[in-house]
Amino acid sequence: MSGPVSEHESPLQIPALSQAAFLLDFDGTLVDIAPTPESVIVPETLPQVLRKLRALCGDALAVVSGRPIDQIDHFLGDIPFAVAGEHGIAIRHRPGGEIEKAALPVVPPLWLAEAQKLTDAWPGTRLEHKQAGFVLHYRGAPEAGNILKKEASNWLTSAKGAFHLQAAKMAWEVRPTGIDKGYAVAALMEHFPFAGRKPVFVGDDVTDEDGIAAAKRLGGVGLRIPTNFANPAALRAWLSALVKEEG
Numbered sequence: 001m002s003g004p005v006s007e008h009e010s011p012l013q014i015p016a017l018s019q020a021a022f023l024l025d026f027d028g029t030l031v032d033i034a035p036t037p038e039s040v041i042v043p044e045t046l047p048q049v050l051r052k053l054r055a056l057c058g059d060a061l062a063v064v065s066g067r068p069i070d071q072i073d074h075f076l077g078d079i080p081f082a083v084a085g086e087h088g089i090a091i092r093h094r095p096g097g098e099i100e101k102a103a104l105p106v107v108p109p110l111w112l113a114e115a116q117k118l119t120d121a122w123p124g125t126r127l128e129h130k131q132a133g134f135v136l137h138y139r140g141a142p143e144a145g146n147i148l149k150k151e152a153s154n155w156l157t158s159a160k161g162a163f164h165l166q167a168a169k170m171a172w173e174v175r176p177t178g179i180d181k182g183y184a185v186a187a188l189m190e191h192f193p194f195a196g197r198k199p200v201f202v203g204d205d206v207t208d209e210d211g212i213a214a215a216k217r218l219g220g221v222g223l224r225i226p227t228n229f230a231n232p233a234a235l236r237a238w239l240s241a242l243v244k245e246e247g
């Protein structure tokens with residue numbers, strides 16, 4: 001185990017890159033949080049750092065995001081070898097490979113209709129559709145956070161545990177129960193080029209805790225912003241130093 005120091009000046013113990021697999025969250029981890037999901041900016045130097053990292057760890061670089069896979073493709077193109085989207089509901093294990101989709105219950109159309117009405121009624125809020133759930137964003141109207149939560153909690157009382165409400169960053173996400181980033185990490189680690197390596201998972205949010213726990217369970221390391229890195233810029237600087245040191 002080795003590695004450069006984090007911005008907090010404590011040396012981070014991670015496996016040698018020749019034995020490591022990197023599984024990285026996207027929003028709030030690789031890129032800074034932005035006012036809207038579309039307005040995220042991928043810093044100019046990040047693609048090159050990630051490509052070097054992928055080369056140094058034998059292609060074992062994955063992005064594990066709450067976003068659908070096509071959005072990660074839009075921002076990062078062919079940089080990661082594998083992508084897990086929607087917190088593990090959709091996984092593409094290799095470049096150009098088929099997307100493996102978990103069999104999940106369909107979101108009741110009534111909830112979607114109610115969610116649309118609710119977000120139409122609150123300027124600054126918005127509804128994001130996902131394959132097996134949806135997100136109520138309130139970054140543009142923080143005062144609406146509580147009402148969105150209350151309404152979504154009411155819909156979920158009829159779900160009999162099939163769906164749950166997940167707190168996200170200035171958002172509430174209605175998610176199917178049973179699949180999380182821990183599942184995604186375990187599934188990715190079963191396949192080439194990840195299998196046999198030690199996972200290094202980095203995230204920033206509550207949903208990343210499952211990924212962190214899974215990485216540790218599998219003999220690797222789980223790191224979190226702001227515990228191990230002050231912010232995404234500090235993580236990017238650490239990754240840049242890591243690839244320079246070993247490159």
Ligand SMILES: O=P(O)(O)OC[C@H]1O[C@H](O[C@H]2O[C@H](CO)[C@@H](O)[C@H](O)[C@H]2O)[C@H](O)[C@@H](O)[C@@H]1O
Nearest residue numbers: 026027033034035036037065066067139169171
């Ligand atoms: O698992 P992640 O890759 O971290 O994705 C989590 C969610 O990210 C997006 O929403 C969040 O980021 C937006 C852009 O910075 C921000 O505007 C929003 O307030 C955040 O909640 C994305 O829209 C969600 O689908 C992801 O689940």
